Amino acid sequence: MSLARPLDGLSALRAPVLRWRGLGRLLARTGARLALFQSLVVVLAFVMAGYISQMAIDHIYRDQVRREVAGEMVSMDEEYRDIGATRIPHIVAKRSRLWRGFDYRWTSPDGRTAIGALPPAPVVDGWSTVRKPRPGDTAHADRFLVMTKRMPDGALLSVGQNLSAEGSETAAVSRALVVSGLLGVSFCLVMSYLFSRGAWRRIEELVGSARAVAGGQLEARVPTREGLAPDDLDELGGAFNAMLDRLEELIAQVRQVSSDIAHDLRTPLTRVRQRLDQLRADDDADTRRRAIGRIEADLDEVLSMFSALLRLAEIESDGRIAPEGPVDLAQLVQRMADTYRPDIEAAGRTLEVEAAPAVVRGDAQLINQAIANLLDNVLRHTPPGAAIRMGAGAQNGAMVLSVTDRGPGVPAEHRELVLQRCRRLDPSRPGSGAGLGLAIVAAIARRHRARLTLSDANPGLNVVLAFPPAPKS
Amino acid sequence: MARANLAESIQSVQRVLVVEDDPDTLGYIADGLEQNGWRVATADDGDSGLLQATDQAFDVIVVDRLLPKLDGLSLVRRLRERRVQTPVIFLTALGAIADRVSGLDGGGDDYLVKPFSLVELNARVSALARRPALGAAERTVLEVEDVVLDRLTRTVRRAGAPVDLLPMEYRLLEFLMLHRGRPVTRTMLLEQVWGFDFDPRTNIVETHISRLRGKITPPGASPLITTLRGAGYVIGGTARPHA
DSSP states (O other): OOOSSTTGGGGGGGTTOOOOOHHHHHHTSHHHHHHHHHHHHHHHHHHHHHHHHHHHHHHHHHHHHHHHHHHHHHHHHHHHHHHOGGGHHHHHHHHHHTOSSOEEEEEOTTSOOEESSSOOOSOSSEEEEEEEEETTEEEEEEEEEEEEEEOTTSOEEEEEEEOHHHHHHHHHHHHHHHHHHHHHHHHHHHHHHHHHHHHHHHHHHHHHHHHHHHTTOTTOOOOOOSSSOOOHHHHHHHHHHHHHHHHHHHHHHHHHHHHHHHHHHHHHHHHHHHHHHHHHHOOOHHHHHHHHHHHHHHHHHHHHHHHHHHHHHHHHSSOSOOOOEEEEHHHHHHHHHHHHHHHHHHTTOEEEEEEOOOEEEEOHHHHHHHHHHHHHHHHHHSOTTOEEEEEEEEETTEEEEEEEEOSSOOOGGGTTGGGSTTOOSOTTOTTSOOSOHHHHHHHHHHHTTOEEEEEEOSSSEEEEEEEOOOOOO | OHHHHHHHHOSSOOEEEEEOSOHHHHHHHHHHHHHTTOEEEEESSHHHHHHHHHHSOOSEEEEESSOSSSOHHHHHHHHHHTTOOOOEEEEEOTTOHHHHHHHHHTTOSEEEESSOOHHHHHHHHHHHHTOOSSOGGGOSEEEETTEEEETTTTEEEETTEEEOOOHHHHHHHHHHHHTTTSOBOHHHHHHHTSOOSSOOSSOHHHHHHHHHHHHHSOTTSOOSEEEETTTEEEESSSOOOOO
16 A cells, blocks of 8 residues: 555646647647637638629629620611611721720621721620730630621621729728728737636646646645636636645545555554563463464454454455345344344443334445444444334435434534544544444445434434335336 | 363364465464364465365365456356355455345355354355255254254254244244254354344343253253354364353
C-alpha cells in the first residue's frame, strides 16, 4: 500500500497541452474556430447574394435594352415604309453618325454590300447576342444584343445595343458587396475575440489548476467569480472544485487508513517478536507451549485483519460473483437472532425481535454478515444488561432492517466517522477489532443500494439499513 | 495429543494426494498429514497431479487452485470427466471467495483458504475421506451412545427421554452426529451449520456448543461432545477429552 506516487494517474492531464504559439495557438481554441467558421459562412452568404443580384441586374438591363432596340427597329420600319428601300443605307449611315446609343448593320438583298458597325448576326429573323472584338484589344470584346429583320426587298437590317455598359453597373454592385462583406467578417471576428477573451482566460485558469493538482498541489482550486450570474464555465469550475475536494478527502483517507493499518499491524507483530525472543531464552516446555499459543493468537489477529480488509475490497469491487436473489430480511433477522441469542443473553443482555416480511434483492451471505457485524459491535460496546432490539419490515416504501441497543450510543459528530475503515472511537482499547466492522456494513449497504443511517436511540444507538424493495417479477 | 489418538484410530491407512507447486507449502502439508497417519503422495504441477490421480486410487485429493501446466479447476474437471469421483479439497488464496464458488461448482467438495492451520486441513481431509460409502446423509436415525436423533420427526432423545432443542441446536447436533468420531472445526461448523462464509468476532459456536452440551448431558454424566483444544469438537468416537 505504498503511497509514494499517488498522483501518477493524473499525469495524463499533461498530455493535450496547447503547444503551438501565435496563430496556431489561437486556432487551437474552440472560440476561435467557431468565429472562423462563422466568418466563412458570412463570406459564402455574401458570394451568393452577389451572384443573385448580378443575375437580377442582368435580367433587368437586357429587358430594357430589348425594349429600346425593338423601338428603334419599329422606327426604321417606318422610315422604310415612308421613304422606301433605296434610302435605307443612307439612313443607317446617318443614324450611325448621329449615334443615339444604337449600332446598325444593313446588308443588301444580294448580300454583297454591308454598311454599319455591327458584325453579322447569326440569325436572320429575331434576337441574338454577338461579340465584336475591340480594335487593338484582343482580351476584351464588346457584346451586343441584336434584333435582325429581313426587309420586304430582301435586305437584312440589324439593330443592336452595346451591353458593355451593364458591366460597370454590376462591378459597382460587386464592389459594394465585397466591402460590406469584409466589414461584416472583420466585425464578426473582432466581436467574437472580445467575447471569448474572458472565457479563454478562465479556461487557462482551469487548466492551470488541473496541472497544479497533477503536480502534487492537492489544495489548488479554480478561482470562482463573485457577484456575477453563474455561466457554464462557472458550473464547470464548480464541478471541478467539488471533484478536487472529494479527491483530496479520499487521498487523505487512504493515507490515514494505511498509517492506521501499519500501526495496527505493528502492535501484534511487535508482541510476536518479543515472544519469540523469550522463547529462545526459555527452556521450559510448558512456558514454550503457552508462548506459542500466544504467538498463534497474535498472528491470527493479523490474519483476521487482512481477511477483513480483503473482504472489504471484495465487497466494494464488482468482480464478486454474487447471487442476487430475493431475500426475506425477516428470515435473516430471525436466524441471526437465534444465532446470537445465547451470547447476548450470556451477559444478561436482552434481545427482542420484531420481524415482518420484507423481501429485497440481495446476497443473503452479505446481509447476514452486515447483521453479524452490527451484533458483534453491540456486544463489544454495550454494558452487561443492555437491551437490544432487532427489526425487519416495510417502512415508507423501503425494506428496513434495524439493530438498536440501549448502550452508551455514539455521539452525533462521530457517527460518520465510525463508518470509515480503521476508525475506533477509543483506540486505547485493545482487542476491539480492526475497526473494519462498520466499514464492511457500509460497503454491504452501498452494494445493495441501501441507505445506512445511525441515529440516537435515547440512549443508545439505532442502526437502520433501508433497502429498495425487490421488484415484482 | 488428540491428533495422535485420531491417527491410531484409523483402521486402514488411507491415502491422500497433494498437488501444490510451492515446495514449502507442499512439505508443510505432506508432513502434517503424515503425522496424522495419512499416507501422502505429492505432485508439483497440474499435469503430473492429474496423471497420479487417474492412475492410483486415493481417498482424498488436495489441490491448489493455481498450478503450473494445468490449473486446479481444470485438473478436477478432467478428473470428473474420467469418472474419478475422489473427493477434492481446493486450496485458494486469501480473499478469493469468488474462486471458492466456482471451485465448488467445478467439482470440488470443499475449499480451504490460505493460510490455514494443519488442524483445519486434517479435520477436512478426515471428513471427506471417511464419508461412509453408503451415505450417512441418507440415514434417518443417527445414534451416538444413548442419544438418538430422528431426522424424520426432527426429535432427539437421550436414554429414551425427549430432549427439547432449538432449531439451531438441532442442526448443530445433527452435523456433529453425521461426523461422529471425527473432529469438526469451528470454521466447518460456521460454514455448514450456519452457512456463514465469514468469521464473526463473537464466538457463537462455543456458546451454542455449551448450551447443546448442557441439554444433552444429564447431571453428573460425562459430556458427550468433547472440545479438542485448538482443533474443534468431536462427538462420540475414541478421541479423549482434553482439558
